[in-house]
Amino acid sequence: MLLALKIEVDSLAAARDITPRLVTLLQGLDANASFFFNLGPDRSGQADGPLFQVGETRKQIRRNRALGGPRGAGRLYGRWLPAPQLHKAVASAIQVIQQAGYETGLRGWDRVNWIKRITTADEAWVRNELTAALHAYEHLLGQPAQAIALPGWRTGRHALRLEQQLGLHYGSDCRGSSPFLPVVDGEPIRVPQLPTTLPTLAELTGANEMDDLATVDQLLALTASPTPAGHVFTLNADADGGKRLPLLQRLLAAWREQGQQFASLAQLHATLDINKLPWHSLEQSSWPGYSGMLAVQGPAFPRG
Structure with missing residues (x-):
């Protein structure tokens, strides 16, 4: 059973201190x-308010910040301290991860502004954000990015159309149940989406207030029955790589015992026949525990 692990690296602290763990x-x-990297400014100090919370009370928000690892001054970046430019600050971390044999891809350029603005952004703004990230990635690694996982499961027609124009092999920009080719606002896009299919640790321990044992049991139950295309599990380095790391270790060990084969998204993508993938609408929908609208796999379209 294939279980692809998608790791979001959004901050200087996450790249420098947490990804090695x-x-x-x-x-x-x-x-x-x-591993998917944000490559523009680290505005961690602006990542507050309802768009960046997962249904937590104020007490839970403070607790989850404590679980986020050694962010330190990162909580001030973009608010009280200048925002570090991640493509300059984390170049060596990205190269080490790639040299260790792990796939790397893009989160985008400015995660905080993307989540705040994408619902009303025009094509020019979206193009500037994505091309800035793509150019930074190619400059760092000497090769173009092949994959993208846009922040917060928030995307739209401009971004998906650009993914196709810019030659990306796949995106993991939405929530859903299985890989598909997206149709957005009636426009078909031939860049497969590999959606996040499982709830995150933040959703289960924050919004649903589960303890560690219940969290592991819930995720094991969701993966107990084989699915044709496996699953995609998303974890955030900032949120899940600090004091929550023992929970993650316990979960991965339990999944290993269950018979899961941990894979990159590139490996999952390689198992797909794009000519046989179903077409599905990509919709903007509410999602439990989140403010705003997330991109969600919608109903199937008949193949032409």
Whole structure:
């Protein structure tokens, strides 16, 4: 059973301090994964308010910040301190992860502004954001990015159309149940979407207030029955790589015992026949625990 691990790296602290812990954990389990990097300004100090919360009370928000690892001054970036430019600050971390054999891809350029603005952004703004990220990635690694996982499961027609124009192999920009080709506002896009299919640790421990044992049991139950295309599990380095790391380690070990094969999204993509993938609408929908609208896999379209 294929279980692709998608790791979001959004901040300087996550890239510099937390990803090495995650690499050590993955290597100990002989697990593959994909790391997606934000490459523009680290505005962690502006990542508050309802758009960045997952249904928590104020007490839970304070607790989850404590679980986020050694962010330190990162809570001030973009608010009281200048926002570091991540493509300059984390170049060596990205290269080390790639040299260790893990897939790397894009989150985008400015995660905080993307989540705040994408619902009303025009094509020019979206193009500027994505091309800035793509150019930074190619400059760092000497090769173009092949995959993208846009922040907060928030995307739309302009972004998806650009993914196709810019030659990306796949996106993981939405929530859903299985890989598909998206149709957005009636426009078909031939860049497969590999949606997040499982709830995140933040959703289960924050919005649903589950303890560690219940969280692991819930996720094991969701993956107990094989599915044709496997699953995609998203974890955020900031939120899940600090004091929550023991929970993540416990979950991955339990999944290994269940028979899951940990994979990168590129490996999942390689199993797909794009000519046989179903077409589905990509819709903007509410999602439990979140403010605003998330991109969600909608009903199937008949193939032409």
